[in-house]
Amino acid sequence: MLIKNARDYEGRICDYLIADGKIRAIGTDLPEAGEVINAKGLTILPAFIDTHCHWRTPGFEYKEDIATGSAAAAAGGYTFVNLMPNTKPVCSSAEIVHEVEEKAREIGLCDANQTVSITKNFDGHTIDHLLDLPDDIKFITEDGNGVMNNATMARVFAVAAERGLTVMSHAEDREISPWDYRLAENIETVRNCHLAEYYGTRLHMCHVSTKESVDMVRQSRRRGAMVSCEVTPHHLWSMIPACSIRSTHPSARRTMWPPW
Structure with missing residues (x-):
């Protein structure tokens, strides 16, 4: 050809x-x-990788399944995707990982890596399942839930460093997010970046949306931490006005104290 x-x-x-x-x-x-x-007028590029996808198998196939997710990825030029564990049941075991990845191989349109939940079934505190993961599983994440308990998260980072796992973090302190999403993200970003530095753990911050979080990732990297991050198009758009405290954009509003 x-x-x-x-x-x-x-x-x-x-x-x-x-x-x-x-x-x-x-x-x-x-x-x-x-x-x-x-191909006149077209651009040819290397294949893309998406680090943060939701194919919803098992349990939520009415939202997306491996076949439709694979087709969408291939149509967009993506040949590898990283799947979140917010399935039903929650992906907290190697068995579910291997079932999803095998199905993706059978379909054959796109390579897939299935992540495992940080806490078992997203319960917020049980991490014993991490000790039994085989070596082919490399990424753990609580996806949109986050881990609220600091002691639990510290143990997670210690285990991840020992076992060569990368922690993917959706940074949101849900006790704060009802009245200030920006502060909720910033506080957990600071915590997780510090834990990554302290334990020498690989950390990937998911869909960063504030200037302060970007600055924290940058500072941690300068100090030698293995921290990376991702952004989405709509969060990039939101971050432009968010740099000005005069903006009326919702992502830029700063509540200086809780409304109690």
Whole structure:
């Protein structure tokens, strides 16, 4: 196959010769071989990876399942996705992980990695299941729940460092979020970044949405911590006005004390 006249990520127009499922040559005026696709006006990019997906299998297939999630990923140019454990039952075991990943392999459109819940069944405190995870499981997360208890989270970071697990954190102190979402995110971001530094644990902060959280991740990385983060398009949009205390955007409002 020859793909002609495609732009690369730097805007250069190139031809791509593909054989046996691999790119064999990139250049201009390459000889035609097999099927020829004129990609004029299109951009060719490396395959994408999504670190934060919800395919909802098992239990919530009416929202999404592995087949529809795989098709959507492939259509968008994603060849690898990382799946959250907010399923029914909650993904707290290697058995569920392996069932989901095997089904994704059978469908064959997109590689999938299934994460495991930080606490068993999202109960907020039980972490014994982490000690029994096989070596092929590398990511744990409480997804949208977060772990409220500081002592529990400290033990999680210690176990994760020992077992080579990456903690994915949805930062939200739910006791604070009813009256200040921004403060709720910032407080848990500070806590988790400090735990990552203290224990030497890999930490990935999910869908960061405040300037302060970004600053905390940046500071931790400068001190050598293994901390990364992700943002979403709508959170990027929200962060622009959030930098000004004069903004009326909901994400920028700062309540200086609880309304009690």
